[in-house]
Amino acid sequence: MSRAGAATRARVVESAMERMRRQGVGATSMLDAIADAGASRGSLYHYFPGGRAQLIEEATALAVQEYTDAFSLIVELDAEQALPLVVEYWRIKVAESDFEAGCAVAAAALGGSDIAAARAKAGEAFTSWIGMIEQVLRNSGVPADRIPSVATLALSAIEGAVVIGLAHRSVEPMEQIAVELLELVRALRA
Amino acid sequence: MSRAGAATRARVVESAMERMRRQGVGATSMLDAIADAGASRGSLYHYFPGGRAQLIEEATALAVQEYTDAFSLIVELDAEQALPLVVEYWRIKVAESDFEAGCAVAAAALGGSDIAAARAKAGEAFTSWIGMIEQVLRNSGVPADRIPSVATLALSAIEGAVVIGLAHRSVEPMEQIAVELLELVRALRA
DNA sequence: GACGAACTATGCAGGTATGCATAACTCTGG
DNA sequence: CCAGAGTTATGCATACCTGCATAGTTCGTC
Numbered sequence: 001m002s003r004a005g006a007a008t009r010a011r012v013v014e015s016a017m018e019r020m021r022r023q024g025v026g027a028t029s030m031l032d033a034i035a036d037a038g039a040s041r042g043s044l045y046h047y048f049p050g051g052r053a054q055l056i057e058e059a060t061a062l063a064v065q066e067y068t069d070a071f072s073l074i075v076e077l078d079a080e081q082a083l084p085l086v087v088e089y090w091r092i093k094v095a096e097s098d099f100e101a102g103c104a105v106a107a108a109a110l111g112g113s114d115i116a117a118a119r120a121k122a123g124e125a126f127t128s129w130i131g132m133i134e135q136v137l138r139n140s141g142v143p144a145d146r147i148p149s150v151a152t153l154a155l156s157a158i159e160g161a162v163v164i165g166l167a168h169r170s171v172e173p174m175e176q177i178a179v180e181l182l183e184l185v186r187a188l189r190a
Numbered sequence: 191m192s193r194a195g196a197a198t199r200a201r202v203v204e205s206a207m208e209r210m211r212r213q214g215v216g217a218t219s220m221l222d223a224i225a226d227a228g229a230s231r232g233s234l235y236h237y238f239p240g241g242r243a244q245l246i247e248e249a250t251a252l253a254v255q256e257y258t259d260a261f262s263l264i265v266e267l268d269a270e271q272a273l274p275l276v277v278e279y280w281r282i283k284v285a286e287s288d289f290e291a292g293c294a295v296a297a298a299a300l301g302g303s304d305i306a307a308a309r310a311k312a313g314e315a316f317t318s319w320i321g322m323i324e325q326v327l328r329n330s331g332v333p334a335d336r337i338p339s340v341a342t343l344a345l346s347a348i349e350g351a352v353v354i355g356l357a358h359r360s361v362e363p364m365e366q367i368a369v370e371l372l373e374l375v376r377a378l379r380a
Numbered sequence: 381g382a383c384g385a386a387c388t389a390t391g392c393a394g395g396t397a398t399g400c401a402t403a404a405c406t407c408t409g410g
Numbered sequence: 411c412c413a414g415a416g417t418t419a420t421g422c423a424t425a426c427c428t429g430c431a432t433a434g435t436t437c438g439t440c
Contacts, residue, residue, distance in 0.1 A: 008417085023302035027216025029397060042418050045400065052398070102300060109357035110292060110300065112213035123357035146373075149366040152354070153347055156367050160350030161342070167299035167313035176339040177346050180374075183336075187377055198387085219427060232388050235429065242428070381440105388435065397426075405418065410411100 009047045011037035016059035021101035025111035025118070030055055053115060056108070060118040063104035064125040075132050078140040079185040083154075087178040090162055091171045099169040102162045130155050141189045150188070154181055199237045201227035206249035207256075211291035215301035215308070220245055243305060246298070250308040253294035254315040265322050268330040269375040273344075277368040280352055281361045289359040292352045320345050331379045340378070344371055 015036035019028040030044055030052055048054045070089055074082035094102065108115065109122040133151040142150060161173040205226035209218040220234055220242050238244045260279055264272035284292065298305065299312040323341040332340060351363040 024214040024216045024297075024300050026214045026218070027302050030399095031397065040417095040419050042403095042420070044398090046417070100303060106353050107214075107300060109353050110214050110297060112217050113290060119357060123354075123359070126354045126357055146370075149370045152351070152363050152366040153370040156347045156350030156354055156363060157343055158346075158350065159353055160346030160348065163296050163299050163349055163353075164313075164316045164342070164346055167309060167316055169313070173342050173346060176342040180336075180339045180343040184370075184374055220429095221427065230387095230389050232390070235431095236387065383440080384438095386435100386437075389433080390431100391433100392431080393429090395426105395428080398424085399422105400424105401420100401422080403418100403420080405416105407416080408414095410413090 008039050012039050013058045013062050016055050017063050017104050020104045020107040024107050056115050057118045060108040060121050075135040079136050082136045083182050087174050091174050099166055102166050106159050140185050198229050202229050203248045203252050206245050207253050207294050210294045210297040214297050246305050247308045250298040250311050265325040269326050272326045273368055273372050277364050281364050289356055292356050296349050330375050
């Protein structure tokens with residue numbers, strides 16, 4: 001994988017991630033991924049000797065990294081600043097897909113008992129994101145004993161609002177939970 | 191479909207719903223469903239002339255009805271009584287599958303653009319459930335202007351907590367959001 | 381008990397997915 | 411220029427799924 005190969009490989013993984021967002025893990029095939037990426041079938045077992053399971057796992061890892069990068073800055077902020085950023089991110093991402101694509105990590109979490117490795121990666125990502133939200137809550141003066149449960153509530157609400165938003169073809173759920181989560185933090189502020 | 195047929199047909203739909211909960215829509219095949227239900231392939235196009243799309247749609251509708259029935263009583267209750275019931279329902283349902291099966295309606299919402307009909311049904315169900323939660327909030331003395339957004343927050347958090355709980359193989363997310371949602375309603379009570 | 385409808389069982393065609401093998405091409409370094 | 415690793419192209423075996431057709435069976439009704 002000297003030069004061109006790396007780009008092709010990355011495109012295949014990205015295509016798989018996109019398919020997962022739109023159709024879920026179960027309906028995401030390797031042939032779809034290479035077709036979207038404009039790669040040939042020969043590339044598949046060259047780059048992914050572990051077969052489909054490896055591709056799905058890498059697509060999940062890519063999604064985790066993409067979202068984590070996008071949100072890495074929030075740990076410096078308080079809830080008043082961070083929450084609108086996160087909600088706006090998902091608002092745009094869901095809307096620009098015309099309400100066809102959600103969160104690839106949630107898709108991995110809901111996949112079958114094949115792809116157990118990808119599901120485990122999704123779990124680790126959720127833990128990490130809850131940790132980041134806890135930092136935001138600390139920055140916001142939320143009492144320490146409430147921080148873990150409020151952080152879990154926030155992440156759950158965001159993931160759930162994306163699902164409901166897709167079904168409703170609307171960003172309203174995301175906007176509503178943003179308002180309420182913010183009000184909650186304000187009420188808890190010491 | 192005089193007598194035996196109705197039971198067989200119902201078993202097939204239920205098997206499809208269960209597969210959706212465990213593997214998502216995309217990985218749920220008609221052959222899986224009849225295998226689980228102990229039916230023969232001949233039954234398929236006899237009962238479901240609309241093919242796979244019809245089966246998925248009916249499985250989604252069955253899930254909607256099952257959950258709606260289970261929660262129909264909460265509209266008489268206040269949040270203090272209703273929230274533990276709903277969370278306990280999902281806590282048990284997820285745990286008894288050994289963290290393999292989530293919400294079939296969420297699975298339908300995250301399915302591909304085939305099964306658009308099932309996705310629409312999921313959207314209607316979410317709307318209906320938000321309405322039921324709104325009634326609970328009215329019963330609990332929550333200010334009227336906050337009721338829609340708090341209801342959306344509650345449903346989003348429940349759906350999201352199920353997803354995260356599956357990934358973590360834990361019921362803790364569900365328990366944590368229950369605590370926080372209850373605290374939120376208490377703080378809002380007039 | 382016989383008829384007819386509902387139901388079940390099984391086979392086939394077409395399409396597609398995975399996993400692998402083999403061959404051809406490309407690009408780099410010597 | 412050329413040797414060789416890296417990369418791409420293509421074909422094949424196997425298996426699965428859908429959709430349909432056809433035949434056999436069971437059951438209620440008359």
